[in-house]
Amino acid sequence: MELSGMAILVIDVQRYYTESTSPLVTFTEALYPGGTDYLRQRLDTLVIPNIARILSAARISSVPIIFARLCGTHDDRSDLHRNFQEFDQLAFAQTGMHVYPLATEILADVDLRIAPVQCDVVIIKTGYSAFHETGLHQLLQSKGIGRLVVTGLTTSQCVNSSARAASDFGYTTFMVEDAQADYELRDHQAALFASEPITGPGISTSKVLELLA
Numbered sequence: 674m675e676l677s678g679m680a681i682l683v684i685d686v687q688r689y690y691t692e693s694t695s696p697l698v699t700f701t702e703a704l705y706p707g708g709t710d711y712l713r714q715r716l717d718t719l720v721i722p723n724i725a726r727i728l729s730a731a732r733i734s735s736v737p738i739i740f741a742r743l744c745g746t747h748d749d750r751s752d753l754h755r756n757f758q759e760f761d762q763l764a765f766a767q768t769g770m771h772v773y774p775l776a777t778e779i780l781a782d783v784d785l786r787i788a789p790v791q792c793d794v795v796i797i798k799t800g801y802s803a804f805h806e807t808g809l810h811q812l813l814q815s816k817g818i819g820r821l822v823v824t825g826l827t828t829s830q831c832v833n834s835s836a837r838a839a840s841d842f843g844y845t846t847f848m849v850e851d852a853q854a855d856y857e858l859r860d861h862q863a864a865l866f867a868s869e870p871i872t873g874p875g876i877s878t879s880k881v882l883e884l885l886a
Contacts, residue, residue, distance in 0.1 A: 676885065680737040680818045681727060684803055684825030684832050686787060687742055689773070689780040691716055696780075697772040700764045708856065712826070715854045716784075723852040723878040724787050724824050730885040737816060738793045741803040743831060744774050744781040754800040801834035810842050820845040822881055823872075824852035829864035836872040847884075850875030 689695040691713065701708050731738055745753050750761045750773055757773055764772040774781040776797050782788070789795050796807045803809050813821075821844050823836050832853050836846045848865060855861035865875045 676734050676736055678818055679820045679822065679884075680739055680813065680816070681731045681822045682739050682741065682803065682824065682835065683724060683728075683783070683787065684741045684823070684835055685743045685827075686716070686721065686724065686740075686784050686825050687744070687780070688782050688784055690826060691721070691784045692780070695772075696764065696768070696770040700768060700770070700772050711858065712854055712856045716826070720824075720826070720852055720854045721784060721786050723849070726878060727822065727824065727849070727852060727881050727885070728787060730882050732790070732792075734885050736885060737818065738789070739809070739812075740783050740789050740793060740795045741798050741807070741809075741825070741831075741835070742776065742781055742783065742795060743798055744776045744778075745771075745799065746776050746797065748775070752799045757799075798831075801831050802838040803831070803835040804838040804842065813844070819843070820847070822847045822849060822884075824849050826854040828853045828855040828861040830855075833864045833868050833872075837868060840871050846872045847881065848872050848875045849878055849881055851878050852881075 689697045698709050728738055750758055750771060753773060761771055761773045764770060796809055798805065798807050821839050823832060823846050825832050836848060839846050850865055
């Protein structure tokens with residue numbers, strides 16, 4: 674397969690999800706003990722290492738890489754999707770801390786293990802889809818990109834929303850099932866199954882590396 678017209682999309686693999694001491698993780702754990710265990714274990718042992726392998730191969734082959742970061746740009750987080758706003762407000766009322774960082778804060782950064790380099794593109798999103806009010810579609814069009822290798826978290830929410838939006842815009846998507854994560858395995862598998870008619874069947878990191886080679 675030709676590599677021209679392909680890009681890697683990494684969604685929301687940010688420090689406030691991956692670091693155990695972040696307000697998001699600690700507040701979620703207070704509400705739902707053990708609720709982030711599976712997600713962070715999958716990220717550490719499978720997803721982040723696989724994304725790192727994909728990014729390394731993509732850079733060698735000069736395939737563009739785009740990171741999407743979910744974070745606020747208004748101090749009160751009023752620009753976030755209402756679901757994120759409500760959870761943030763609940764956390765702030767109970768703990769005095771915001772669980773969703775501002776774009777300028779360290780916890781909003783991409784996880785250091787897969788940190789962007791100078792040639793990568795980083796976009797900020799405030800909702801579920803990486804296409805919603807981010808200019809991503811226009812960016813991809815300007816680069817002649819028509820195929821997206823989709824990685825990140827969470828499979829059933831922001832990853833799925835982004836991939837479905839990509840399909841609506843006419844992009845071919847490759848859902849990398851072992852480079853995506855969710856809070857539970859069943860949610861991950863159900864999301865891939867439900868979106869398959871729209872976004873295509875899930876593929877493995879090994880298959881992506883074959884494509885990039």
